[in-house]
Amino acid sequence: MPFFEDIEIGARRDLGSFTFTAEAIKKFAAQFDPQRFHLDEEAGRNSLFGGLAASGWHVGSVCMKLLVADGQRQAKEAAARGEQVAIWGPSPGFRELRWLKPVLAGDTIHFFSEVESMRTSEKRPEWGILQGRHTGTNQRGELVYSVLATAFVPRRSTGS
Amino acid sequence: MPFFEDIEIGARRDLGSFTFTAEAIKKFAAQFDPQRFHLDEEAGRNSLFGGLAASGWHVGSVCMKLLVADGQRQAKEAAARGEQVAIWGPSPGFRELRWLKPVLAGDTIHFFSEVESMRTSEKRPEWGILQGRHTGTNQRGELVYSVLATAFVPRRSTGS
Numbered sequence: 001m002p003f004f005e006d007i008e009i010g011a012r013r014d015l016g017s018f019t020f021t022a023e024a025i026k027k028f029a030a031q032f033d034p035q036r037f038h039l040d041e042e043a044g045r046n047s048l049f050g051g052l053a054a055s056g057w058h059v060g061s062v063c064m065k066l067l068v069a070d071g072q073r074q075a076k077e078a079a080a081r082g083e084q085v086a087i088w089g090p091s092p093g094f095r096e097l098r099w100l101k102p103v104l105a106g107d108t109i110h111f112f113s114e115v116e117s118m119r120t121s122e123k124r125p126e127w128g129i130l131q132g133r134h135t136g137t138n139q140r141g142e143l144v145y146s147v148l149a150t151a152f153v154p155r156r157s158t159g160s
Numbered sequence: 161m162p163f164f165e166d167i168e169i170g171a172r173r174d175l176g177s178f179t180f181t182a183e184a185i186k187k188f189a190a191q192f193d194p195q196r197f198h199l200d201e202e203a204g205r206n207s208l209f210g211g212l213a214a215s216g217w218h219v220g221s222v223c224m225k226l227l228v229a230d231g232q233r234q235a236k237e238a239a240a241r242g243e244q245v246a247i248w249g250p251s252p253g254f255r256e257l258r259w260l261k262p263v264l265a266g267d268t269i270h271f272f273s274e275v276e277s278m279r280t281s282e283k284r285p286e287w288g289i290l291q292g293r294h295t296g297t298n299q300r301g302e303l304v305y306s307v308l309a310t311a312f313v314p315r316r317s318t319g320s
Contacts, residue, residue: 032221034228037250048249048312056251057224061192061217068194089208090197091216091259097307098253147257152208 001071002078003086004128004153007115015066015111015134020054022105028058041105051104059103059145063111063134070113089127089152101144109136109144116148120155128153161231162238163246164288164313167275175226175271175294180214182265188218201265211264219263219305223271223294230273249287249312261304269296269304276308280315288313 022041029038033055036043044052075085103109117131130153136145182201189198193215196203204212235245263269277291290313296305 032225034225034232053250055224056254057217057221061221064215064217065192065194072194090213090262093256093258093260094216095256096253097255097257099251100253102250 001075001086001088001153003084004118004120004130004155007118007128007130007153009115009118012112012114013070015063015070015113017108017110018062018066019108020058020062020103020105022052025052025054025058025105028061029055033057044104049102049104051102053105054103054107056097056099059099059109059136060097060147062109063136063145063147066111067113067134086154088154091149091151093150095148095150097147099145101138101142103136103138103144107144108139110138111136111145113149121152124152126155126157128155161235161246161248161313163244164278164280164290164315167278167288167290167313169275169278172272172274173230175223175230175273177268177270178222178226179268180218180222180263180265182212185212185214185218185265188221189215193217204264209262209264211262213265214263214267216257216259219259219269219296220257220307222269223296223305223307226271227273227294246314248314251309251311253310255308255310257307259305261298261302263296263298263304267304268299270298271296271305273309281312284312286315286317288315 037047037049037053038055041052078085113132113134115132119129121127121129130151132149134147138144186199197207197209197213198215201212238245273292273294275292279289281287281289290311292309294307298304
């Protein structure tokens with residue numbers, strides 16, 4: 001992952017896409033969100049969703065999975081170039097978590113992440129605080145998911 | 161689940177508690193958030209978390225699981241009393257998703273949900289829109305998780 005100083009506002013990462021199969025939707029729902037419209041095609045069709053719909057927590061978790069995979073890919077590439085790799089810290093929270101349209105069985109969601117703001121931490125000057133908007137768009141180009149995430153990103157040590 | 165008319169602002173539901181074992185933390189992380197501090201005890205100890213920490217998406221998903229279980233329990237009890245059971249609609253989104261403190265392996269988190277605001281939908285007058293704060297508190301009484309959720313709750317048909 002890049003250091004704080006190597007990131008620019010507006011930078012956009014393509015996180016790749018994920019197809020929400022009926023099987024994956026039902027598997028997640030059975031574990032964490034066993035509402036009928038997430039478990040059964042007919043119940044989904046008869047709900048406000050209009051079809052078997054992925055749990056919002058499933059959509060958020062898949063976005064997280066792609067974010068982590070992208071970060072690991074970036075770290076590997078940086079290491080291969082002989083660069084120092086920054087270890088990002090945890091996220092203190094997310095804001096404006098929105099499920100704008102249903103994600104139905106068979107939908108392919110393409111996720112992106114874009115840097116919206118950056119500042120240095122007052123309490124911990126060795127860290128920067130980055131806000132990034134993660135979004136998911138379906139195969140019809142409709143925005144289905146959006147969240148504003150905060151992350152701690154290490155700053156380069158002075159002189160390194 | 162209750163109808164919109166049967167809910168009061170300030171009403172609080174005890175959703176029960178969940179112990180985040182190291183095994184459960186690693187299993188979720190391997191699927192959805194494979195960052196080292198969610199997968200390995202030593203990496204966790206060396207991170208800002210100070211121990212093997214649950215993914216925030218795991219904490220949110222467990223809260224969802226307990227919410228759904230509580231709703232199903234309420235629906236069953238209402239049905240046993242011969243009452244009509246309301247089928248709640250989907251959530252359009254969550255706000256102020258906060259992971260305030262790490263959830264470490266062995267922590268037991270007690271979840272609650274409290275109604276913060278209620279209004280009827282202008283677009284769909286047969287639905288009410290409820291905002292509820294879901295929270296998680298650890299065995300030391302520290303608030304570790306908080307999110308403001310929006311839900312569509314059906315109103316009783318006139319005359320029913």
